[in-house]
Amino acid sequence: MLRFLTRRVLGAIVILLLISLVTYLLFFVLPADPAQLACGKNCSDPNILQSIRERMGLNQPILEQYWNFMRGIFVGRKMPDGQNCPAPCFGYSFADSQMIWPELKDRYPTTLSLAVGGSAAFLIIGVGLGLMAAWQQGKTFDRVASSISLIGNSVQIYFIGPLAIALFVNNLGWLHNGSDPDWGSHPLASLNGLILPCLVMSVIFWSNYSRQTRSLMVEQLGEDHIRTARAKGMGSKYVFFRYALRGAAASIITIFGIDLGSVFGGAIITEATFNLHGLGMLSVQAVAKEDLPMEMAVMLIGATAIVVFNIIVDAAYALIDPRIRLA
Amino acid sequence: MTIMTKPEAGSAPQDTEHFLSVRDLYVQFATEDGTVKAVDGLSFDLDRGRTLGIVGESGSGKSVSNMAILGLHNPRNTTIKGSISLDGQEIVGASDKTLQRLRGNKMAMIFQDSLTALSPYYTVGRQIAEPYMKHTGASKKAARARAVEMLAKVGIPHPQSRVDDYPHQFSGGMRQRAMIAMALVCDPDLVIADEPTTALDVTVQAQILDLLKDLQQETGTAIILITHDLGVIADTADDVVVMYSGRVVERGSVRDILKTPEHPYAWGLLGSIPRLSAPVDVPLMPIPGSPPSLLNPPPGCPFEARCAFSEHVPDNRCVTERPLLPPGRGSACHLTPEQKQTLFDEQIKPRLS
Numbered sequence: 265m266l267r268f269l270t271r272r273v274l275g276a277i278v279i280l281l282l283i284s285l286v287t288y289l290l291f292f293v294l295p296a297d298p299a300q301l302a303c304g305k306n307c308s309d310p311n312i313l314q315s316i317r318e319r320m321g322l323n324q325p326i327l328e329q330y331w332n333f334m335r336g337i338f339v340g341r342k343m344p345d346g347q348n349c350p351a352p353c354f355g356y357s358f359a360d361s362q363m364i365w366p367e368l369k370d371r372y373p374t375t376l377s378l379a380v381g382g383s384a385a386f387l388i389i390g391v392g393l394g395l396m397a398a399w400q401q402g403k404t405f406d407r408v409a410s411s412i413s414l415i416g417n418s419v420q421i422y423f424i425g426p427l428a429i430a431l432f433v434n435n436l437g438w439l440h441n442g443s444d445p446d447w448g449s450h451p452l453a454s455l456n457g458l459i460l461p462c463l464v465m466s467v468i469f470w471s472n473y474s475r476q477t478r479s480l481m482v483e484q485l486g487e488d489h490i491r492t493a494r495a496k497g498m499g500s501k502y503v504f505f506r507y508a509l510r511g512a513a514a515s516i517i518t519i520f521g522i523d524l525g526s527v528f529g530g531a532i533i534t535e536a537t538f539n540l541h542g543l544g545m546l547s548v549q550a551v552a553k554e555d556l557p558m559e560m561a562v563m564l565i566g567a568t569a570i571v572v573f574n575i576i577v578d579a580a581y582a583l584i585d586p587r588i589r590l591a
Numbered sequence: 592m593t594i595m596t597k598p599e600a601g602s603a604p605q606d607t608e609h610f611l612s613v614r615d616l617y618v619q620f621a622t623e624d625g626t627v628k629a630v631d632g633l634s635f636d637l638d639r640g641r642t643l644g645i646v647g648e649s650g651s652g653k654s655v656s657n658m659a660i661l662g663l664h665n666p667r668n669t670t671i672k673g674s675i676s677l678d679g680q681e682i683v684g685a686s687d688k689t690l691q692r693l694r695g696n697k698m699a700m701i702f703q704d705s706l707t708a709l710s711p712y713y714t715v716g717r718q719i720a721e722p723y724m725k726h727t728g729a730s731k732k733a734a735r736a737r738a739v740e741m742l743a744k745v746g747i748p749h750p751q752s753r754v755d756d757y758p759h760q761f762s763g764g765m766r767q768r769a770m771i772a773m774a775l776v777c778d779p780d781l782v783i784a785d786e787p788t789t790a791l792d793v794t795v796q797a798q799i800l801d802l803l804k805d806l807q808q809e810t811g812t813a814i815i816l817i818t819h820d821l822g823v824i825a826d827t828a829d830d831v832v833v834m835y836s837g838r839v840v841e842r843g844s845v846r847d848i849l850k851t852p853e854h855p856y857a858w859g860l861l862g863s864i865p866r867l868s869a870p871v872d873v874p875l876m877p878i879p880g881s882p883p884s885l886l887n888p889p890p891g892c893p894f895e896a897r898c899a900f901s902e903h904v905p906d907n908r909c910v911t912e913r914p915l916l917p918p919g920r921g922s923a924c925h926l927t928p929e930q931k932q933t934l935f936d937e938q939i940k941p942r943l944s
Contacts, residue, residue, distance in 0.1 A: 492708045493710065495700045496695035496699070496722040496773065497696055498721065498725065510712045586712065
């Protein structure tokens with residue numbers, strides 16, 4: 265297991281380095297001149313542009329710039345213009361010349377909480393519904409659950425989001441409206457502010473998971489080793505949860521691993537719907553303002569998050585299926 | 592046939608009481624196309640310490656009837672009629688709880704394909720220990736020791752360490768042994784072996800069959816051996832029923848079936864076995880055609896369409912009238928005993944030797 269994990273982590277580091285390199289090169293391959301972008305609109309004097317290039321270090325060789333950028337992330341750096349940028353240093357925003365990391369630090373908890381909370385919500389609700397449907401296979405509950413899933417599958421976050429706010433917050437008053445979490449000082453308020461966004465975000469996912477879980481379970485229940493377990497005299501519940509679910513869980517986790525990218529995408533749409541301030545809104549604004557350093561930082565953080573979650577998914581997968589562990 | 596029958600505990604009310612008694616068993620599946628009559632009036636008896644061979648081609652209802660003995664069919668789409676009595680306990684219509692207590696404990700099943708029949712997610716040891724813990728209430732530690740003991744018994748080398756292996760780390764023959772260990776862990780009185788050696792090569796096959804025989808001598812278990820391999824039957828069975836299209840078409844001792852078979856289907860089965868002593872230029876005689884549909888079985892003899900001898904029966908009775916199986920040794924065929932004797936001696940026997 266340890267060797268398996270070590271291999272995965274080493275692989276992930278290589279992937280992240282490649283991603284960072286490609287991202288960094290994009291910075292220069294793009295048609296827009298970074299110095300021009302940093303300078304603003306009415307800036308055509310070549311002398312000013314030249315001085316900006318020097319201040320940003322753009323006149324150095326590209327690989328050296330990349331090296332400095334990467335070093336800055338891990339140990340901090342002195343910017344070419346003499347300013348000190350402590351680790352993790354992602355440079356300065358073009359838009360407001362502020363350091364990027366404090367801004368990111370302020371915003372990533374919202375997105376991360378949404379991604380984790382939303383995933384937990386749709387896994388619990390979706391897999392739970394799927395399990396119940398598989399247990400009641402062919403009976404009324406199964407049919408009702410299938411129909412509900414179909415509805416859930418065909419709605420959008422920005423459609424049910426406002427509806428849910430109107431119903432649960434404004435009319436019934438059961439839940440709090442979405443708010444940015446601050447786990448350090450107000451954990452309870454943070455939780456309250458995330459329940460509705462996470463639930464809304466989960467809707468588009470759990471319908472899929474309930475259907476997948478149901479069909480995976482039905483398939484598993486028809487397997488030979490399930491028949492063997494029953495022939496040994498094991499009870500139906502035991503066989504259902506210990507044998508069938510174990511087999512289905514491996515596939516559910518695989519699907520979850522593939523969905524991770526969409527989960528972060530869903531988190532971003534949810535932020536916009538509930539007017540939360542997370543990385544999603546930040547990156548959308550960065551794109552609109554052509555704020556290259558900010559875009560790069562968000563991209564790197566997003567990629568890192570997905571790679572890290574993938575390692576967790578792989579580890580879970582290996583825990584469930586011994587054949588993976590030893591391969 | 593010389594294996595001693597374990598004396599019944601207590602007193603048997605009649606001498607006709609058997610350890611396992613299947614009477615007029617019907618198993619039907621509801622499908623979209625109609626009702627599949629997979630087992631159509633099956634009856635047989637089995638005593639302790641004896642081995643009953645069930646032969647027949649694929650789809651003849653061998654496995655389905657034995658799944659019914661374990662009560663493994665899904666009650667939602669399966670109708671089971673008739674009676675299965677195991678040591679006086681009625682299986683048909685028994686509650687799930689009763690069945691769970693019997694399964695793996697008093698009756699156990701050895702499945703065919705050990706790669707799919709064992710769960711890939713749990714160690715071999717755990718899968719063997721599980722029913723032992725459930726049925727005897729043994730502790731985890733005791734059950735593990737028992738699993739090691741069983742693995743040693745079925746001839747797995749280094750059972751102490753192999754007990755923690757997963758099925759995919761075992762070879763095919765070892766998995767089948769583990770499967771047997773799992774079935775026998777609670778010392779069941781009835782073991783149903785569903786083609787236990789089909790997936791194995793011939794040397795391993797012989798080892799597995801020997802193992803089953805040894806274990807039977809030790810514990811006096813009754814064994815049902817399902818197979819389509821008459822060679823396996825010749826080696827291991829005491830009595831044989833030949834199944835065709837969900838019914839028994841012939842019943843007798845292993846010697847009866849192999850030396851003086853009566854039913855044309857049994858003749859066909861014997862005729863399609865290659866023999867080492869036969870001249871190489873004589874072709875094998877496969878049975879032509881395929882079994883009838885189980886959705887709409889023909890009203891007469893199900894074997895009629897493939898039978899080369901139906902013209903010996905007058906009045907087209909093979910098409911219109913279902914032949915009945917007499918009690919005891921006999922076959923379900925409209926041919927008279929004399930006709931069977933003559934036809935077998937003149938047309939079949941020369942081909943078999």
